[in-house]
Amino acid sequence: MDVHWKEGTSKCSDSSEPPLQVHSYNERTFVLRENLCATFEAPFMYLLIGSRQALLIDTGDVADPNRMPLANTVLHLLPGDGSATLPLFVVHTHRHLDHRAGDGQFASLPNTQVVGFDLESIRRFYHFTDWPNGFAQIDLGDRTVDVIPAPGHNETEVVFYDRNTALVFSGDFLMPARLLIDDTRADLESAQRVAAFVRDRPVSYVLGGHIELDADGELFPWESQFHPHEHVLHMTRDDLLALPAAIRGFNGFYTRSGGFIMMNSIRILIAEAFLVVGTVVALVWIVFRFVTRRKRARKV
Numbered sequence: 535m536d537v538h539w540k541e542g543t544s545k546c547s548d549s550s551e552p553p554l555q556v557h558s559y560n561e562r563t564f565v566l567r568e569n570l571c572a573t574f575e576a577p578f579m580y581l582l583i584g585s586r587q588a589l590l591i592d593t594g595d596v597a598d599p600n601r602m603p604l605a606n607t608v609l610h611l612l613p614g615d616g617s618a619t620l621p622l623f624v625v626h627t628h629r630h631l632d633h634r635a636g637d638g639q640f641a642s643l644p645n646t647q648v649v650g651f652d653l654e655s656i657r658r659f660y661h662f663t664d665w666p667n668g669f670a671q672i673d674l675g676d677r678t679v680d681v682i683p684a685p686g687h688n689e690t691e692v693v694f695y696d697r698n699t700a701l702v703f704s705g706d707f708l709m710p711a712r713l714l715i716d717d718t719r720a721d722l723e724s725a726q727r728v729a730a731f732v733r734d735r736p737v738s739y740v741l742g743g744h745i746e747l748d749a750d751g752e753l754f755p756w757e758s759q760f761h762p763h764e765h766v767l768h769m770t771r772d773d774l775l776a777l778p779a780a781i782r783g784f785n786g787f788y789t790r791s792g793g794f795i796m797m798n799s800i801r802i803l804i805a806e807a808f809l810v811v812g813t814v815v816a817l818v819w820i821v822f823r824f825v826t827r828r829k830r831a832r833k834v
Contacts, residue, residue, distance in 0.1 A: 535559070535739055535768045542570025544760045553602050556611070562677075563699055564611055565741065565767075568594045570759045572602060575632040577743050578767065579604070580703050581611060582696055584674025588612055588622045591694060591703050592743065593636030605639035621645040623672065625659075627705025627743060628691040653690050660692075666724065669731070682731055686721025687714055693728055700736040704728075708777060709742025710765040712753065713796045718784055725778040737771035751793055 537557045543549050553572040557565040562583040570576045573595040580591040596602035612620045624640050626633050629651035640646050649659045656662070660670035666683035680695040684707045694703040706714065707724065715721045746754055747765040754761055773793070780791040788797045 535766070537565075539567055539745070539761075539764060539767065540569055541761045541764055542576070542759045546571035546759050553596070554604060554607055556607065559699070559701075563696075563701070566594075566604070566607065568596060568602060570761060572596055573632070574757045574759050575744065576761075577632050578741065580694075580741065581608060582674065582677065582679065583612065583620065584677035586621070586675030587673075588620050589672060589674055589679060590622060590624045590640075592626055592633040592705070593624060593640065595632035595635050597635045597638055599639050602636065604636045605643065608640075609643070617644060619645055622647070624648040625672075625694075626651045626690075627693070627703065627707070628688040630688060630706070633705065633743060651690060656690055656692065666720070666727075680731070682728055684724040684728055686717050686724045688716060689720070691724070695731065695735070700738040702732065702737055702740040702771075702774065703742075704740050704769075704774075705743045707742075708740060708769060708774065709744050709746075710767065710769060710793075711742065711744045711746035711795075713794060715781070715784065715796055715798055716800070718781065718786060718798075722778060722781045725774075725781050729775050729778055732771055732774050737774070739768035740770060740774055741768055747795075753795065 540551050540555055549571045551569055551571060553569050555567045555569065559565055564581040566579040566581065568576055575595040577592060577594050579594055582589045590608055594602065594604060599605060609619060612622065614620050622645065624637065624646065634651050637648050640648050649655060657665050660681050662668060662670060662683065666685050670681040672679040672681065678697045680697065682693040682695065684691045684693045687706045691705060691707050693705065693707055745761065745764055745767055748754060749763045749765055776792065780794040780796065783789060783791050784796045786798055
């Protein structure tokens with residue numbers, strides 16, 4: 535993971551950087567990232583190549599192939615040519631649009647299956663009969679990828695574990711960024727499930743869906759397209775093992791615990807809305823009292 539990701543710029547109109555950056559982890563494992571000037575989300579995608587099948591995890595935040603040549607880039611990385619190109623599964627860490635906007639680029643490609651992003655499609659494809667309990671496997675040929683249910687950020691979230699490289703692909707469940715938690719109880723159960731899974735297994739790196747922190751662990755401004763001195767992408771097995779305890783300390787709104795920044799954005803928005811409404815009501819009341827007293831004073 536010795537790679538410098540493009541940091542974007544404060545003026546994207548002047549940027550000449552390509553929209554997609556590709557890093558070869560090894561000859562059969564690729565990390566792709568959409569440029570910050572193409573989308574402030576700058577999501578990461580992962581291509582794993584087996585002997586019989588390839589697996590693309592997530593398709594990013596940009597649908598237009600002219601702006602983001604994701605499918606064309608992936609096809610050039612796959613072994614074979616034309617009808618002999620290695621078959622491809624396209625899957626998602628979860629259903630949020632910034633992880634599946636590029637699905638349409640793969641929909642009509644031969645030897646390609648785009649797995650649905652809704653919960654029923656996920657259960658059916660991976661053969662989960664008691665979601666979110668149990669595990670699934672994807673056999674790529676000489677390469678097995680384990681699938682671990684991890685709802686909490688989103689009800690469709692899954693984490694992938696590649697047995698060949700011992701890489702964990704954690705999507706938005708764990709990353710050097712804001713950990714947005716929609717369901718605290720589900721997220722804690724998922725963290726415990728994932729921690730138990732990796733406890734007795736080797737983990738090379740944990741690779742998430744975004745980077746939103748600088749090297750000092752501070753958040754970049756929301757929607758920033760310039761990430762100078764960005765935090766590294768990879769996290770560790772120890773981070774996975776520490777996550778359950780951090781979530782237990784989450785107050786349901788916003789909590790910083792160690793290197794984790796956890797928040798429930800919906801609750802924060804609701805609280806801010808109540809604060810704004812309360813402030814407006816208080817101001818109206820103050821103005822009303824002021825005007826009433828002035829009128830009384832004039833009568834006297």
